[in-house]
Amino acid sequence: MANLDFYSTPFVDFNxxxxxxxxxxxxxxxxxxGEDAPLQGTLSALQRGPVRFYRDxxxxxxxxxxxxxxxxxxxxxxxxxxxxxxxxxxVSFYLPGDLFGWTEPTLSLSIEAxxxxxxxxIKRSGLLALASRDVRVANVLLTATTNELTRAQEHxxxxxxxxxxxxxxxxxxxxxxxxxxxxxDVSMSHQDIADYLGLTTETLSRSITALExxxxxxxxxxxxxxxxxNHFGLRRVMN
Amino acid sequence: MANLDFYSTPFVDFNxxxxxxxxxxxxxxxxxxGEDAPLQGTLSALQRGPVRFYRDxxxxxxxxxxxxxxxxxxxxxxxxxxxxxxxxxxVSFYLPGDLFGWTEPTLSLSIEAxxxxxxxxIKRSGLLALASRDVRVANVLLTATTNELTRAQEHxxxxxxxxxxxxxxxxxxxxxxxxxxxxxDVSMSHQDIADYLGLTTETLSRSITALExxxxxxxxxxxxxxxxxNHFGLRRVMN
DNA sequence: CGCTCATTTGAGGAACTTCAAGGTCAGTGG
DNA sequence: CCACTGACCTTGAAGTTCCTCAAATGAGCG
Numbered sequence: 001m002a003n004l005d006f007y008s009t010p011f012v013d014f015n016x017x018x019x020x021x022x023x024x025x026x027x028x029x030x031x032x033x034g035e036d037a038p039l040q041g042t043l044s045a046l047q048r049g050p051v052r053f054y055r056d057x058x059x060x061x062x063x064x065x066x067x068x069x070x071x072x073x074x075x076x077x078x079x080x081x082x083x084x085x086x087x088x089x090x091v092s093f094y095l096p097g098d099l100f101g102w103t104e105p106t107l108s109l110s111i112e113a114x115x116x117x118x119x120x121x122i123k124r125s126g127l128l129a130l131a132s133r134d135v136r137v138a139n140v141l142l143t144a145t146t147n148e149l150t151r152a153q154e155h156x157x158x159x160x161x162x163x164x165x166x167x168x169x170x171x172x173x174x175x176x177x178x179x180x181x182x183x184x185d186v187s188m189s190h191q192d193i194a195d196y197l198g199l200t201t202e203t204l205s206r207s208i209t210a211l212e213x214x215x216x217x218x219x220x221x222x223x224x225x226x227x228x229x230n231h232f233g234l235r236r237v238m239n
Numbered sequence: 240m241a242n243l244d245f246y247s248t249p250f251v252d253f254n255x256x257x258x259x260x261x262x263x264x265x266x267x268x269x270x271x272x273g274e275d276a277p278l279q280g281t282l283s284a285l286q287r288g289p290v291r292f293y294r295d296x297x298x299x300x301x302x303x304x305x306x307x308x309x310x311x312x313x314x315x316x317x318x319x320x321x322x323x324x325x326x327x328x329x330v331s332f333y334l335p336g337d338l339f340g341w342t343e344p345t346l347s348l349s350i351e352a353x354x355x356x357x358x359x360x361i362k363r364s365g366l367l368a369l370a371s372r373d374v375r376v377a378n379v380l381l382t383a384t385t386n387e388l389t390r391a392q393e394h395x396x397x398x399x400x401x402x403x404x405x406x407x408x409x410x411x412x413x414x415x416x417x418x419x420x421x422x423x424d425v426s427m428s429h430q431d432i433a434d435y436l437g438l439t440t441e442t443l444s445r446s447i448t449a450l451e452x453x454x455x456x457x458x459x460x461x462x463x464x465x466x467x468x469n470h471f472g473l474r475r476v477m478n
Numbered sequence: 479c480g481c482t483c484a485t486t487t488g489a490g491g492a493a494c495t496t497c498a499a500g501g502t503c504a505g506t507g508g
Numbered sequence: 509c510c511a512c513t514g515a516c517c518t519t520g521a522a523g524t525t526c527c528t529c530a531a532a533t534g535a536g537c538g
Contacts, residue, residue, distance in 0.1 A: 081396060083400075083478055084478055085478055087399065089395070089396050089399045091392050091395050091396065092392070102381075102384075102385045102388060103385060103388050103389045103392055104385065104386070104389040106389070107389060107392055107393060107396075109392070128378075128381075131377065132374045132377060135371045138370065138371060138377060139367075141381065142341075142367075142380065142381065142384065145341075145381065145384040145385060145388060146341045146342060146343065146384060147343070148388055149341060149342050149384060149387055149388045149391060150342045150343040150345070150346060152388060152391035152392055152394075152395060153330050153331070153342055153346055153348070153391055154346065155391075155395050156328070156330050156391060156394050156395055156398065157320060157328050157330065157346075159395065159398040159399075159437060160326065160328045160398075160437050161322075162525080162526095163525080163526070189484075190484075190485065191484085198398060198399045199526080199527090200526075200527060200528080201484085201485075201486095202485090202486080202487085202526090202527075202528085203525090203526060203527070204485095205485060205486055205487085206486085206487080206526095209486075209487090222535080222536095223484090223485070223534085223535080239322055239323055239324055401493080401494095402493080402494070428515095428516075428517095429516075429517065430516085438494080438495090439494075439495055439496080440516085440517075440518095441494090441495075441496085441517090441518080441519085442493090442494060442495070443517095444517060444518055444519085445494095445518080445519080448518075448519090461503080461504095462502080462503085462516090462517070462518095
C-alpha cells in the first residue's frame with residue numbers, strides 16, 4: 001500500500017521505483033504553468049519525484065492521496081475500482097501532461113500504472129495556497145478539473161453506445177489525446193480498455209476486428225500498433 | 240434557443256417564465272457561500288433571476304452558457320444529449336443547492352427542466368474575479384467542480400452494473416441527496432431516469448417492480464412516492 | 479525451443495431491448 | 509358524479525446484443 005509520507009524526502013526509491021532526472025518534468029510543467037521562472041521555483045519546491053512505477057503497480061489508493069495531486073510525466077495511469085463481485089471498472093486513463101487527483105476519496109478508487117510510468121506528486125495544500133496568490137495557477141487548477149469533468153461526461157455518453165462505437169471512439173480519442181501521430185500505439189492492455197468501455201475483452205477484440213475488416217483501421221507491426229485509415233468512416237461508426 | 244443576453248436586464252419574463260422573489264435564493268446561497276453580508280451583496284449583483292422554467296423546457300444550450308454558471312433554487316434540472324440515432328442520454332441531474340455549468344461547451348449538452356424549476360444565472364467572469372479576491376469563493380468553486388466530478392465518476396461506475404443494481408443505487412442516492420426524508424418523492428419521469436441509467440423505461444419499471452416484490456421498497460400514495468423499507472437489503476443489491 | 483500470457487475465435491446462454499398491448503392516474507367536460 | 513382523454517407506467521413475448529465458457533492461436537521472453 002502506498003504510504004505517501006515516503007515522499008516527504010525527495011529522491012527515494014519506492015515500490016521497485018527508480019528516480020529520474022527532472023528535465024522532462026520541467027518541460028511538461030512549462031506547458032501547463034508557463035515559463036515563469038520564479039513560479040517554476042515555487043512549484044518545484046512543492047513537488048516530489050518524478051517517481052517511476054512499473055506496470056500494474058499501485059501508485060496510490062484514493063484515501064492515501066488527500067494530501068497530493070498527481071501529474072503524469074510519462075506512461076499511462078489508470079484510476080479504477082474493483083467491486084465486491086470481482087468485476088473491475090476503469091474510471092479514467094491519465095496521459096502525460098494530465099494533472100489529476102481532485103476527486104473525493106469517498107469513492108476509494110485505486111490509482112495504478114497501466115504501463116510503466118513516471119508520476120510527479122504535488123502537495124495539494126501548497127498548490128491551493130499558491131492558487132490563492134496567483135490567478136494563473138488558480139485558472140490552471142479550475143481548467144484541470146473542468147477538463148476532467150468534461151472527459152468524465154464524454155465517458156458517460158460513450159457507455160450508452162454499442163460495442164463497436166465504443167471501440168471506435170476510444171481509439172480515435174486516444175489518437176487525438178496522444179497528439180494525432182501517424183501510428184497509434186495502444187500501450188494499455190485490452191483488459192484495461194475493456195474495463196474502461198464496460199465490455200469484456202472478447203467483445204472488445206471482436207469489435208476491433210470488425211473495424212479492421214471494414215477497412216477503418218489496420219494493424220501495423222505489433223497488435224498494439226494501429227493505423228487509423230478511414231477517419232470519415234470511423235466518425236460515422238462513432239455516431 | 241436560449242439567448243442569455245436577456246438576463247442582462249434583471250426580472251424579465253422568458254420562455255413562459257415567471258419571476259419569483261429572492262428570499263429562497265438567499266437562503267440557498269447562504270448554505271454555499273456563508274452568511275457574509277458584503278459578499279452576499281457582491282454575489283447578488285452578479286446573479287440574474289431566479290427564473291422559472293416549466294417541465295421539459297430548455298433552460299440553455301451548452302454553447303449559450305459559456306458566460307454563466309447556474310444554481311438550482313428549486314426543482315430538478317437535467318443535462319442531456321440527443322444523439323444522431325435518436326437515443327437520448329441524461330448525463331446529470333442537478334438538485335436544489337447545486338451550482339453547475341463548468342463543463343466545456345464542446346459536448347453541446349442541453350440543459351433542461353426535468354420538473355418545474357427555478358434557476359439562478361451567475362456571471363461566470365464576475366464569479367471568477369470574485370474567487371481570485373476571496374479564497375472562500377475560490378474554494379467553493381473548486382469544491383463544486385470536484386463534487387460534480389465525483390458524481391460523474393460514480394455515474395460511470397454505476398453504468399457497469401446490472402439494471403436492478405442501477406435502479407436501487409439511483410433511488411438510494413436520490414434519497415440521500417434530497418436529505419433522507421421519510422418518503423422519497425421521485426419527481427423526474429421514468430424516461431429521464433431510464434436515460435440517466437442507460438436503460439429503457441420498460442427495464443427500469445421491471446427493476447423497480449422487482450425491488451418492490453423483494454420488499455426492499457414500497458409505493459405509497461402515488462407511483463412517484465416511494466418508501467425505502469430495507470436499507471440493508473438495498474445496500475446488498477447495490478453491491 | 480518451449481514456456482507463459484494476451485488475444486482471438488466459436489458456440490451457447492443471459493440480460494436487456496424492442497414491439498405491442500393493457501393498466502393507472504390526473505385533468506376535463508358533460 | 510362519471511365517462512373520456514392523454515400521458516405515463518407496467519406487463520408480456522420475441523429478438524438482439526453482449527457475456528460466459530472453452531479452446532485455439534499468436535507474441536514475447538528466458
